[in-house]
Amino acid sequence: MxxxxxxxxxxxxxxxxxxxxxxxxxxxxxxxxxxxxxxxxxxxxxxxxxxxxxxxxxxxxxxxxxxxxxxxxxxxxxxxxxxxxxxxxGSGPSLLPDDPVDEALAIGFSAQICGHGGYGWSRRLGMARPPADPFPVEQRAQRDAMMSAYGSGAADMAAAAPQRIVRILHGLARQLHRQREAGSDYLVGDRLGACDIHWAAFSQMARPLTMEECPFPPGMRDMYDHMPPEVRAACDPILIEHRDRIFARHIGLPMEF
Ligand SMILES: N[C@@H](CCC(=O)N[C@@H](CS)C(=O)NCC(=O)O)C(=O)O
The missing domain is CATH 3.40.30.10 (Glutaredoxin)
Structure with a gap:
């Protein structure tokens, strides 16, 4: 870009x-x-x-x-x-549902995905140090300072993170199964919402895209792929099918950054 x-x-x-x-x-x-x-x-x-x-x-x-x-x-x-x-x-269809109760649900999913203490926030706490540290020695102090500003020093948050992540993934998967049964391809309602985009963007922290789809800088894909086994196990295939559909239909790949 x-x-x-x-x-x-x-x-x-x-x-x-x-x-x-x-x-x-x-x-x-x-x-x-x-x-x-x-x-x-x-x-x-x-x-x-x-x-x-x-x-x-x-x-x-x-x-x-x-x-x-x-x-x-x-x-x-x-x-x-x-x-x-x-x-x-903007213009065109809103990214929030018309029905106010659906809107509250959609914003709730986005908050679980992006908000403080949510999925992305909690995944970030555990992601920075995969078994083979991708950061050169001279950058590690900067990396640790950044991560500590993002809460990595708070032992209680780090300890609670996997449970919190699993809970959120289970809820998202349950909702996607419900929506599939109701005939919708989207998390809430029947059109693209901000929460679908949020999940697609953050799904990288559950299953990173391929290097062709997303040309990560060296070491970063491993960072995204580094997670506790219970988090990996909580990633129902429907979550990845959903993000693949949202990228294919609405966002486009390969990713540019
Ligand atoms: N605003 C977000 C955090 C955003 C965030 O994590 N930004 C990352 C990239 S998406 C970033 O800027 N990282 C590089 C840095 O901190 O220098 C939040 O409320 O938690």
Whole structure:
């Protein structure tokens, strides 16, 4: 992808989407797909993983990605704020169900997938160190600092993570079986929702895409594939069938980042 630097992007209007350059971070992949699905044009802006990103902090107050900055409005880095911005700026079918109860269910699934203490958050805690550490020795301190900012130092969170992940995967799989019986290809209702995109983007942490589908940087695919056996066992095939369908129909592969 062609990224602009912060200095150039900062002076522009419209939507600027800050993304971790060169890596398929699930929050970033989801944000891109959500704006694309809503036909919202944006300019990708470069965030360097594990770096201080001082210019970015000076502009948005945040060091990591994704961050969506529209015109002179404050930057948004929360998955729900990003969905709501795409709903506001975009066109075409909404990514939230029309029925308010279905909407609450759909947002609930997204929260379980993307939110603090949820699936992605909990998987991230256990992912950083596969048996063969892919990080060169000189980058490990930076990696550990980043992971500790994401909660890896909190022993209680790390201990509870596998159980939390399994619970969420079971719920998603149960819902997909229910929807299949009702004749729908989507997690809630009968059209593409933000929660389908969220699951597709985060499914990499359950079963990574192939190198052809997603040209990971060296070592990263192993990181994504590193998980406790109970988590691997909780990945019902319907979850992977679903993500494959969402990528094929709505997002497109190979992934660009
Ligand atoms: N905003 C998300 C976190 C986003 C996140 O984990 N971003 C990753 C990539 S998607 C990132 O920026 N990693 C590189 C870094 O921290 O330098 C959250 O609320 O948990």
């Amino acid at each position: 062609d990224y602009l630097g912060v200095a150039e992007a900062r002076g522009m209007k419209g939507l600027r989407l800050v993304l971790s350059a060169g890596v398929p971070g699930p929050w970033g992949i989801a944000a891109k797909a959500i704006f694309n699905a809503r036909n919202v044009p944006y300019v990708p802006v470069r965030q360097e993983i594990m770096q201080a990103n001082e210019e970015l902090v000076a502009w948005t107050g945040r060091r990591n990605a994704p961050i969506a900055v529209y015109d002179d409005e404050p930057g948004l880095d929360n998955w729900l704020d990003i969905v709501m911005l795409a709903e506001r700026l």
